[in-house]
C-alpha cells in the first residue's frame with residue numbers, strides 16, 4: 353500500500369533549505385543532461401513567454417528557467433506552484449534569481465486558480481506524477497495558450513533513481529529496526545543522572561555497561577550491513593551521527609541535552625527519509641502508466657506526446673514527456689506577450 357506525503361510533510365522538507373528533494377545530490381540544481389533537456393525547451397519560447405512550474409518545491413526547475421532567461425535576455429514570466437508551504441526565499445542568498453519568480457504555495461496542480469490560456473509552457477520536474485493525473489492534464493490544457501507546450505520529467509519505476517530509492521528505503525528500515533537510537537538515548541539519560549547526582553549506584557553502573565555493549569554491538573551490525581551495500585551513505589550517516597555523540601573527545605563539547613536533541617533529530621530524519629522514499633515509489637510510473645498518460649494527453653488534444661527515457665550519468669534516470677497543443681486549439685489568450 354503506497355504511503356503519500358501530505359502538503360504539511362512536504363512543507364517540513366522545504367523548510368530545511370533544500371533546493372531539490374534529492375538527499376545530498378543536486379545541491380546546486382539539476383545539471384548535465386537534465387539541464388540541457390530543459391534549456392532546449394526554453395530555447396523554443398518567445399521573449400516574455402509565461403512559464404508555469406507545477407509542484408515546484410523550492411523552485412529548482414523554475415530557477416533553471418530564470419537563469420536561462422537572464423543569460424539569453426528572454427524576460428520570461430515564471431510562476432512556480434506547489435500544494436505545500438514552500439520556502440524558496442530561504443535560498444535567495446545563494447540563488448538571487450529566485451526573487452524573479454512568482455511562487456504560490458498551498459496551490460494544488462489540479463486546480464491552480466490561474467487564468468485560462470495564460471501559459472506558453474507548463475513544466476514539471478518530478479512533480480506531475482505526485483498529483484491526480486487526469487485532473488492535472490485537464491488543468492494544464494486549460495492553462496495553455498493555443499500552441500502552448502507541456503514538458504515533464506517523471507520518475508520511472510525501473511530507473512536508477514528508483515533503484516537507489518529502494519536501497520535507501522531498506523536502509524532507513526534497517527536503521528529503525530536496530531534500536532540504536534533508543535539504546536543511545538537510555539545511555540545519555542544515565543549520563544544526565546550522573547551529572548545531576550555526582551555518582552551512579554551499582555545497578556545503574558551495570559545498566560550503563562550493558563547499554564554500552566548493546567550500542568557497540570548494534571553499531572557493529574549496522575556497519576557490517578553497510579559494507580554489503582553499493583551506496584551505504586544513509587547507514588553511514590546514521591552510525592557516524594551516533595558515534596560522534598559518544599566519542600570521548602566530544603565529551604566536554606556536547607552536553608547530554610544536546611545529545612538527546614541530536615538523537616531525536618536523527619530519529620525524525622530517518623523517519624522522514626523513509627516516508628519520502630516510500631512516497632517516491634508510490635509516485636513513479638510503470639510503462640503501462642505512461643501509455644495511460646499518452647492516451648489522456650491525446651484525449652485533451654495534445655499532439656503526438658513524445659515519451660522517452662532520459663539518461664543521466666549513463667543511466668536511465670527518468671522518463672520525459674514533451675507535447676504541445678496545436679496552434680489553432682484551446683482557449684484564446686487574454687494576454688499575448690505584453
Ligand SMILES: C[S@@+](CC[C@H](N)C(=O)[O-])C[C@H]1O[C@@H](n2cnc3c(N)ncnc32)[C@H](O)[C@@H]1O
Pocket residue numbers: 359362363371372373406407408409410411412413433434435436459460461462476477478479482483484
Ligand atoms: C519530489 S518533489 C519535487 C519538487 C521540485 N519540482 C524539484 O524538482 O525539486 C514533489 C513536490 O510535489 C508537490 N506536490 C505533491 N502533490 C501535489 C499536488 N497535488 N499539487 C501540487 N503540488 C504537489 C510536493 O509538495 C513536493 O513539493
